[in-house]
Amino acid sequence: xxxxNIANTVLGLNRNPxxxxxxxxxxxxxxxxxxxxxxxxxxxxxxxxxxxxxQLKLERLMHSIKEEGLHHPIHVFWDKDRNKYRVVSGHRRxxxxxxxxxxxxxxxxxxxxxxAKIAAVSINELSEQIHPIDKGVEVASLLNEKRxxxxxxxATYYGWSERTAYLYYSYVIIPEPVRELIVKSNLRNREFxxxxxxxxxxxxxxxxxxxxxxxxxxxxxxxxIIQEERRKSLGENENTLKQRKKVKGASSKISGVLYxxxxxxxxxxxxxxxxxxxxxxQVKEAAQSxxxxxx
Numbered sequence: 001x002x003x004x005n006i007a008n009t010v011l012g013l014n015r016n017p018x019x020x021x022x023x024x025x026x027x028x029x030x031x032x033x034x035x036x037x038x039x040x041x042x043x044x045x046x047x048x049x050x051x052x053x054x055q056l057k058l059e060r061l062m063h064s065i066k067e068e069g070l071h072h073p074i075h076v077f078w079d080k081d082r083n084k085y086r087v088v089s090g091h092r093r094x095x096x097x098x099x100x101x102x103x104x105x106x107x108x109x110x111x112x113x114x115x116a117k118i119a120a121v122s123i124n125e126l127s128e129q130i131h132p133i134d135k136g137v138e139v140a141s142l143l144n145e146k147r148x149x150x151x152x153x154x155a156t157y158y159g160w161s162e163r164t165a166y167l168y169y170s171y172v173i174i175p176e177p178v179r180e181l182i183v184k185s186n187l188r189n190r191e192f193x194x195x196x197x198x199x200x201x202x203x204x205x206x207x208x209x210x211x212x213x214x215x216x217x218x219x220x221x222x223x224x225i226i227q228e229e230r231r232k233s234l235g236e237n238e239n240t241l242k243q244r245k246k247v248k249g250a251s252s253k254i255s256g257v258l259y260x261x262x263x264x265x266x267x268x269x270x271x272x273x274x275x276x277x278x279x280x281x282q283v284k285e286a287a288q289s290x291x292x293x294x295x
Contacts, residue, residue: 033108033109034073034106034107034108034109035106035107035109036104036105036106036107037076037085037104037105037107037109038103038104039094039097039098039102039103039104039105040103041084041085042076042084042085042086042087042094042105043079043082043084043085043086043087057092058092058095058096058099061092061093061096062096062099062100065093065096065097065100066100070093070097070105070106072090072093073090073105073106073107073108074087074088074089074090074091074093074094074105074106074107074108075087075088075089075090075107075108075110076088076107076108076109076110077109077110077111077112078109085107085109088110090107093105131182131183131186131188132167132168132171132188132190132193133171133174133179133182133183133193134183135168136168136169136170136171136172137171137172137179139151139154139165139168139169140169140172142154151165151166151169152165170197171193171197173197173200173201173204174196174197174200174217175200175213175214175217175218176214177214177217177218178196178200178214178217178218178221178225181218181221181222181225182196182225185225185228185229185232187225187228187229187232189228189232192224192228195224196221196224196225199217199220199221199224200213200217200221203216203217203220
């Protein structure tokens with residue numbers, strides 16, 4: 001209930017319950033067209049791999065596309081100002097096509113920039129890469145642009161519970177300078193985010209100017225953000241050590257079951273079949289730990 005009150009206060013929204021059709025908002029019915037489009041008609045901008053790991057991922061993607069084709073189309077919209085398509089999602093898939101010297105790519109074409117913005121939120125939600133604070137900011141923008149009629153409508157569209165949707169919205173009460181620090185450090189702990197939100201909410205209740213509120217929130221929250229960064233770092237280091245111990249403990253079994261050949265990890269099925277269920281579980285857990293460490 002508190003999250004709902006904060007969201008409505010900050011955004012100036014009054015929740016209008018939907019009646020009748022589950023998808024009452026017209027903004028939900030976004031028309032899409034799927035077809036092959038020339039890569040030369042796509043506006044190219046920065047999307048170069050930034051690390052050795054990214055290069056390896058791109059090479060694996062290129063190999064997959066070359067051998068199996070493109071499983072999922074990229075998402076684009078036509079930019080009238082640039083007279084070219086703009087990419088909403090699928091930059092890496094596009095880059096892989098360019099490296100492979102392909103001339104066309106399968107794309108799902110959205111009618112306009114606003115529709116593309118909705119699609120971008122949905123796509124990022126599926127990949128779970130977008131920060132909860134950014135979800136709140138983006139969806140607030142969609143509401144302000146009158147693309148949806150209510151928070152409940154958005155929750156239904158993106159498959160969130162209504163409680164989760166209101167929680168995302170409640171984070172917009174956090175001033176932008178504080179939001180930027182949290183997102184930059186990728187701090188996602190819900191208890192921490194709610195604590196920051198409540199602090200900023202109490203400061204906003206005071207008789208201060210917008211600039212004074214931003215400054216006060218930043219001064220109070222900065223030490224908490226630093227503390228949370230340390231806690232997160234410590235937790236990640238502990239998890240890494242645990243994973244390494246699991247790998248070391250099962251290394252002898254793994255070496256007998258898994259082997260590397262022609263750039264692929266292969267399994268000795270006969271050896272695996274002879275292991276006890278307990279040993280199989282240990283090998284599986286260790287293999288999963290290896291995969292996590294390689295990501």
